Amino acid sequence: xxxxGRFVITKILSASFTIFTIICVNFVLFRIVPGDPIRxxxxxPRMTLEQMELLRQQFGLDKPIGEQFVxxxxxxxxxxxxxxxxxxxxxxxxxxxxxxxxxxxLIVTSVFIAVILGTIFGAISGWRVGSKxxxxxxxxxxxxxxxxxxCTSLVLLVVxxxxxxxxPLAGMATPASGLTGWAYWxxxxxxxxxxxxxxxIMYIGQYVLITRNSMQDVLDQDYILAARAKGIKExxxxxxxxxxxxxxxxxxxxxxxxxxxxxxxxxxxxxFSWPGVGRLMYEAILKRDYPILQGLFLAFAxxxxxxxLMVDLIYGRLDPxxxxxxx
Numbered sequence: 001x002x003x004x005g006r007f008v009i010t011k012i013l014s015a016s017f018t019i020f021t022i023i024c025v026n027f028v029l030f031r032i033v034p035g036d037p038i039r040x041x042x043x044x045p046r047m048t049l050e051q052m053e054l055l056r057q058q059f060g061l062d063k064p065i066g067e068q069f070v071x072x073x074x075x076x077x078x079x080x081x082x083x084x085x086x087x088x089x090x091x092x093x094x095x096x097x098x099x100x101x102x103x104x105x106l107i108v109t110s111v112f113i114a115v116i117l118g119t120i121f122g123a124i125s126g127w128r129v130g131s132k133x134x135x136x137x138x139x140x141x142x143x144x145x146x147x148x149x150x151c152t153s154l155v156l157l158v159v160x161x162x163x164x165x166x167x168p169l170a171g172m173a174t175p176a177s178g179l180t181g182w183a184y185w186x187x188x189x190x191x192x193x194x195x196x197x198x199x200x201i202m203y204i205g206q207y208v209l210i211t212r213n214s215m216q217d218v219l220d221q222d223y224i225l226a227a228r229a230k231g232i233k234e235x236x237x238x239x240x241x242x243x244x245x246x247x248x249x250x251x252x253x254x255x256x257x258x259x260x261x262x263x264x265x266x267x268x269x270x271x272f273s274w275p276g277v278g279r280l281m282y283e284a285i286l287k288r289d290y291p292i293l294q295g296l297f298l299a300f301a302x303x304x305x306x307x308x309l310m311v312d313l314i315y316g317r318l319d320p321x322x323x324x325x326x327x
Contacts, residue, residue, distance in 0.1 A: 007316050015309040022301045026294060027072050082298065083291035092295035096277060102172060103269070103276030106192060107261040110199035115254055117200070118207020123243050125208060126215025137208055145205030153198040153271035160194060167194050170273035195272045199265070203257055210253055214246040221245075255311035262303055 063071070075081040082092035125137040161169045168174070168191050179187050218224065219242055227237045262277065269278035277296060284292035 004316060008313060011309055011312050011316075015305050018305050019302055022305070023073070023076065023298065024069075026298045026301070027069055029294075029297070082295035085292050086289050087287050088289075092291050095280070095292060096295055096299060099275060099277045099280045102274065103262055103265055103278060105188075106195055106268075106274060106276060107199065107258065107265055109192070110196045111203060111254065111257055111261055113196070114200045114203040115207055115250065118204045119211050119243075119247060119250055121204075122208040122211025123215055123238065123246065126212040126219070126246070127238055127242075129212075129216060134212075138212070141205035141208040143205070144201045145209070147201070148267070149198060149202045150267040150271055152201050153195070153268050156194045156198055157271055167191075172275050192274075195268050195274050198268050198272075199261065202268075203261070206253060206257070207250060210249050211246060214249050215242060218242050218246045251314055252311050255307045255314070256304075258307055260304060260307075262300065 075083075080093060082096075084090070085092055085095050088095055121137050121141075125134045128134050157169070161167045172191050173179070173184065173187050174191075177184075177187065224237065224242060265274075265276055266278035266281055268274065269276045270282050273279065277299075280292065281296050283289075284296070
C-alpha cells in the first residue's frame with residue numbers, strides 16, 4: 001500500500017502543476033490579442049473615452065498585468081469567480097452550470113451505451129479473429145471512427161427528422177408543452193435520441209477496436225491456455241478470464257472520452273440545437289463573449305486533467321505493474 005500511496009501523491013502533484021499551468025495560459029491567452037480589448041468587446045463608435053476608461057476600471061484592465069493576475073487568482077480560488085458574461089450580465093460560473101447538466105445528460109448516457117456495445121462487439125470480434133463477423137465489425141468500426149460527428153448528425157437530422165419526421169428537429173424539450181414528471185422526461189428522451197445516436201456512433205468504433213486488440217493480447221496468455229486445459233467452457237473463459245483482463249484499456253479510454261466528449265460536444269449540440277455547453281461556446285463565439293469563452297476553456301482543460309488523474313488512479317489500483325515506486 002506504501003507504493004500505491006506514493007503513486008497517488010505523485011499523480012496528484014503532477015495534475016496540480018498542470019492545472020496551475022493551464023490557469024496561467026488561460027489568463028495570458030485572452031490578453032495577447034492585438035488591439036484594445038474594450039474596443040474588441042464593445043464595438044459601438046459612439047462610445048466616449050470616459051466610458052471606455054470606466055469599462056477598463058470595471059474589468060480591472062487599468063491595472064498592471066501582475067496585479068491583474070493576482071486578482072484573477074484570488075477571484076478564482078477564493079470566490080470561484082470566472083468573470084461576468086458580457087451579453088447575459090450574469091457570472092460565468094452560473095451560466096456554465098445552467099448548461100452543464102444538459103451536456104452531462106447527453107454525454108454520459110451516450111458514452112455509457114458506446115462502452116457497453118463497443119466492449120461486447122470488440123470482445124466478439126477479438127474472440128473470432130479472421131471470421132466474416134470480425135471483418136464486418138472492424139470495417140464498420142473504422143467507418144464510424146472516421147466519419148466526423150457533424151456529418152453523422154446532419155444525416156440523422158435530415159433523414160429521421162426532416163424527411164421521415166419521426167424525431168423532433170431541435171431542442172431538448174417541446175416548447176410551451178407544460179409537461180411535468182415522467183411525461184417531461186419522455187419528451188426529453190425523445191429529443192435526445194438522435195443526438196445520443198450521433199455521439200454513440202462517434203465513440204463506439206474506438207471501443208470495438210481497443211477491446212478487440214486487447215482481447216487478442218489476452219488470449220495468448222498462459223492462464224487462458226490453462227483455463228482451456230481444465231475443460232472450462234469457452235463462454236466462461238471469454239467472460240471470466242479473457243474479458244475481465246481485456247477491459248483495462250477500456251477503463252482508460254472511458255475516463256478520457258468523458259472529459260473530451262464534454263468539450264467536443266460542440267458539433268452535435270450545434271446541429272441538434274441541444275442547449276449544452278457546446279452550444280454555449282458556439283453562441284459565445286458568435287457574440288464575442290470572451291469571459292464565457294475563457295471560463296469554458298479553463299473548465300474543459302481542467303476536466304481533461306482531472307479525468308486523466310482519475311483514470312491513472314483507477315488503473316494503478318487495478319494493475320499494480322504501472323504504479324510508480326510500487327512494490
